Amino acid sequence: MLRQPKPALVGAMATMLGACAAQTPADPPGFYQAATTKPYADVLAELELAITERNFRITGHNKIGSVIRERDHIAFPDYDTLQFCNLTYAREMLEISPAAVVYMPCNITLRSEGERVVVTTHLLPTNGRDPRLNAFAARMNEQLRQIVDFAIEE
Numbered sequence: 001m002l003r004q005p006k007p008a009l010v011g012a013m014a015t016m017l018g019a020c021a022a023q024t025p026a027d028p029p030g031f032y033q034a035a036t037t038k039p040y041a042d043v044l045a046e047l048e049l050a051i052t053e054r055n056f057r058i059t060g061h062n063k064i065g066s067v068i069r070e071r072d073h074i075a076f077p078d079y080d081t082l083q084f085c086n087l088t089y090a091r092e093m094l095e096i097s098p099a100a101v102v103y104m105p106c107n108i109t110l111r112s113e114g115e116r117v118v119v120t121t122h123l124l125p126t127n128g129r130d131p132r133l134n135a136f137a138a139r140m141n142e143q144l145r146q147i148v149d150f151a152i153e154e
Contacts, residue, residue, distance in 0.1 A: 032145050033120040035113070036152035040078050043110055043117045046151040047082060051108075054143055056084040059105050065112070077112040084108075089140065096133045100124075106144060110151075119148045 036043060051058055060083035069076045085105040093100045108121045121144045124137035 030123055030125070031120050032123055032141070032148055033118060034148050034152045035116045035118045036154055037115055038117060038152065038154055040110070040112055040117050043119065043151050044080060046153075047108060047110065047119065047147065050147040050150040051082065051084045054086075054147065055088075056086045056106065058082060058084045078117075079109070079111045081107060081109045093133070093136055093140075096136060097130060100133065106140075108144070108147065117152070119151055121145075121148055 038046075048058065060081070062081045064081065065077055065079035068074070083105040084107075090104060093103070103122075103124050106121070108119060110117055110119045123141045123144060126134045126137045126141065128134055128137075
């Protein structure tokens with residue numbers, strides 16, 4: 001059952017998050033999300049650069065927003081997803097836990113939201129039963145956060 005936080009706690013959290021302007025105040029659980037006012041194309045290019053500089057290979061790029069615009073001939077905001085993988089990391093993770101394949105490949109999304117571009121990545125869980133997998137996930141999550149932060153940096 002989901003419980004609503006107390007209004008005083010919400011206000012205090014909003015104040016703390018306001019100090020970190022790039023971070024959006026409503027990060028979904030299990031995700032890392034940040035926003036910028038940089039142009040969409042610049043954020044996308046910075047994401048691609050940050051991913052490849054960390055020795056990941058981009059395995060997919062879905063241009064959802066532009067495809068909807070073209071197909072339906074309507075004004076529609078930009079939405080993109082980037083999938084990427086590093087086989088060395090993948091092997092390490094799968095040797096620890098074959099079931100962890102569910103977290104592959106890594107995924108980052110970006111979307112236009114008014115004057116902002118919002119970038120979101122799915123984080124790996126760090127609270128499982130296997131401490132080795134938790135440690136791996138923590139290291140991977142740090143890289144994912146760095147990729148997002150690089151792309152939104154103004």
